[in-house]
Amino acid sequence: KVTPESFASTNFDIIIVGGGTAGLTLANRLSATSAKVGVIDAGHYNTSGDPLLDVPFNPGAFIGDPTQTFIGNPAYDWGFASVPQSNLDGRVIPYPRGKVLGGSSAINNLAWQRGAEKEYDNWGTLINSDEWNFNTLLPYFKKAENWTAPTNMLIDNLQPSPELVAAQGTSGHVQTRYNTFRADVDVAFAEAFENLGFPLTPDPDSGNPMFIPQAGIADSVDIQTGKRSYAAPAYYGPDVRARDNLVVLEGAVVSRILWDPTTLNSDAVKANAVEYIVDGTTFSANVTGEVLVSAGTLKSPQVLELSGVGNPDILKAAGIDVTLNHTGVGENMMDHLLLVTDFVVKDGVLTLDWLTTNETFLAEQQALFANEGQGAFTYASRVTGSLTMQGFANSTAEDLGPLLDGLQNDLDSRNLTALHSAQYDLLKNMLDSGNIGFATPIALPRGGATGVVEPNTNYVTLALFYMHEFSRGNIHINSSDPNAAPLIDPNFGDFKWDLQAARVGTQWLRKWAQTEPISDMISELHVPPANVTSDEDWDAFVKSAVGTISHPIGTVIMATRELGGVVDDRLKVYGTDNVRVIDASVFPLTVGAPIQQSVYAVAEKASDMIIADLNLS
Ligand SMILES: Cc1cc2nc3c(=O)[nH]c(=O)nc-3n(C[C@H](O)[C@H](O)[C@H](O)COP(=O)(O)OP(=O)(O)OC[C@H]3O[C@@H](n4cnc5c(N)ncnc54)[C@H](O)[C@@H]3O)c2cc1C
Structure with missing residues (x-):
């Protein structure tokens, strides 16, 4: 059994922050090489085969209680909501997000x-x-x-x-x-x-x-x-779970990426560990290769900001030291x-x-x-x-x-x-x-x-x-507390x-x-x-x-540096040596379809890039 302590004492080649749609795709492909891969997710694996996740249509009716759902259920949903929307008479828009292995693919509309x-x-x-x-x-x-x-x-x-x-x-x-x-x-x-x-x-x-x-x-x-076929049963089936070089820690909230102090003023700061919290206790696990942030559009900007990567004004207001000045982090939120x-x-x-x-x-x-x-x-x-x-x-x-x-x-x-x-x-x-x-x-x-x-x-x-809104929202921290929800403003x-x-x-x-x-x-x-x-x-x-169909993207945008992008065309955060962001947050512009297939495809493509860049076999 993986414990917070055993995870902390493992030396990883790669740590993936978030075992969601993109995260488990990466975990599967990268652990098919000899790399030692760690995954940290705040949620758990649905081993019980709960019909709430597995039954495609109205699972509440299936179990005889139509009011039962995964939406708003703390076992599966982070239960976020937007800040009051000034153009919608101050309405607050619910923002469901998967908090379970498989992430939002476990609770989406398929x-x-x-x-x-x-x-x-x-x-x-x-x-x-x-x-x-x-x-x-x-x-x-x-x-x-x-x-x-x-x-x-x-x-x-x-x-x-x-x-x-x-x-x-x-x-x-x-x-x-x-x-x-x-x-x-x-x-x-x-x-x-x-x-x-x-x-x-x-x-x-x-x-x-x-x-x-x-x-x-x-x-x-x-x-x-x-x-339902979602990232956990699809990419993390029994054969993958049996791999010795893949270690998945459940029920742990990643608080930040830790940086090698000798690289802090260089052109490419280097992550050397990931910090996480379980039941109020803080741990960290070392990583020699790469940190892959796959916490999703609503949470990846938070992980970066808590790690000192973001707009200095926002970081300082939350009492966080600035590691990298990136004004694009948390901006450019787009949705359907x-x-x-x-x-x-x-x-x-x-x-x-x-x-x-x-x-x-x-x-x-x-x-x-x-x-x-x-x-x-x-x-x-x-x-x-x-x-x-x-x-x-x-x-x-x-x-x-x-x-x-x-x-x-x-x-x-x-x-x-x-x-x-x-x-x-x-x-x-x-x-x-x-x-x-x-x-x-x-x-x-x-x-x-x-x-x-x-x-x-x-x-x-x-x-x-x-599908193609012009309005742009943002997601930022307003506290250094990793357990606090980010402020989500789609600016509809x-x-x-x-x-x-x-x-x-x-x-x-x-x-x-x-x-x-x-x-x-x-x-x-x-x-x-x-x-x-x-x-x-x-x-x-x-x-x-008006509300959201829950397809937010763009808050850690892939774009050229001149345009203010946060990640490059290999999904690496500009100014870092070894941190990539791989999830819906990197999408540079809206696509006119529900986005899960695109998330899987981006993660599949990123896996090949990482295998090539790190020469994994
Ligand atoms: C209600 C709903 C309905 C949808 N319907 C459809 C649909 O019908 N078709 C479609 O194509 N798309 C749909 N989508 C969108 C699609 O499911 C998501 O865009 C996609 O799954 C996002 O993948 P991701 O990897 O970016 O993030 P996620 O799959 O959300 O993964 C992020 C993971 O990171 C974990 N995490 C986050 N922060 C931390 C932290 N600090 N520490 C540890 N773990 C953390 C989360 O627990 C989660 O497991 C829907 C989404 C929702 C929420």
Whole structure:
């Protein structure tokens, strides 16, 4: 058994801070060499096979208590929240984050997607390197996944295209598949998409930016067992746990990186140990090779700041000595915005709400999951797409012109940093091109995501992910206490355009619900109610309802030094000899898809870089 003491007395070649999505990917690949690898995570391994993590859909219903969830559950979730948002009437936005081996992949919504080719090519522009673009990432997207082709198409006569098949990996660790359970509304939603003029495509994942996938989207579910496939079972299975050269310490909070004092005033400061706290006692473990920080977008900046790497003003205010002046640490936070609307469906229409409103259906589905790993409890993929702002606007007869002028005026009136200027050029280019999706509508055959749910009523939820915000937030410490939560300020709505674009997309959701054949199944507008009609009403709704879909990125940004980047194109912190950051915090710009597949791919790619740079074998 690994104890804080035994970990502290081990000499490591590599220590990984955080055994989450990226951290366990690195641990697996690097410990396949002879390097001695240590991992420290604040959470624990879910050895009990808790259905709360393993059951893909509404695990609370599966265990007979629909109120039970991992969100806000201290066994699995850090339970963060934003600071009050000044552009949203002071609302506080919850920020769930995995605190368990496997990190946020253990508590996410399982969507398994890639962004558009152009979105990853933008990363290469911001870091000015051929290392990062869609083509260099594609082998790693594939390396991460073991993809099973869809068998149950939304529209029966369409088959997986050769392009879709060629873009997938079939020998990776994360099990991915397509949903096999269909609610009554799924096909009707797909047909309504088509009736609104958006053709179904067979090819969502090979860099094609526009898609309404014929099969739904893939999800990280094991087709054999029906269970969630996440970083812990995928990358830290029994064979990996048995490796002598991999040591994982659970339940320990990393407080800081310690530096070799002889290197402090050099061009490349060198980490020589990692400090961590268990039950109030502080320990440290020595490292001779590298420290890899994979604590995630919300926590990696905190670990750096506590280690003296960051903006000197912020560090001094918290009483921390400055080791490296890096004003970019904790800045440039970007996220995907979430808007949720609900509709009541007519009696008799099968939705997943039946799991909580129909006892016979519940018992049937519990048995199906337990015996065959099939049925409603494996539901994870959805009818969804990726639409341009022009696509939304054409559909709802909105004139985007004045909104786009407003965005340009806003950009012109600001004193932009070099980084933001470069990012906004790329975003504007994608926006104006009209061929990159800016928002993702998604249909979920269940309700109650917002508003008060009436008993014995079944709903469908239509949600909008707004993917390319212009607003930039930040995450910083305001205390030297490693157990204190960082201050999280996504700064939502700092650019009016973001909320206006979300409003245009959200209005489109109602249009979608009112299009045949899905309109025949819906009996009532629930949230927002039918009296929300004017643009002003919708603006007010958006302000009151916008939240996060939990895809924050960018707080330890990979960009050129001139642009104010924190890590270089090999993910090493500028000014250090041996510290890299490898997780979602390094993403230089938003991608128009949920981000877990990109996190795995970045960690897979980083593993190869480290093996090459350290000459590991
Ligand atoms: C509720 C939710 C739903 C989501 N839905 C989807 C989805 O459907 N599809 C999708 O693609 N993406 C989704 N995401 C996003 C995706 O899961 C994350 O972006 C991704 O898992 C982040 O990986 P990471 O390695 O950057 O961080 P994480 O996986 O969060 O790993 C960070 C790890 O570091 C540990 N840690 C942090 N600080 C310390 C410290 N000081 N000491 C010790 N350990 C520490 C944490 O405990 C954690 O295990 C969702 C995320 C959430 C939270």
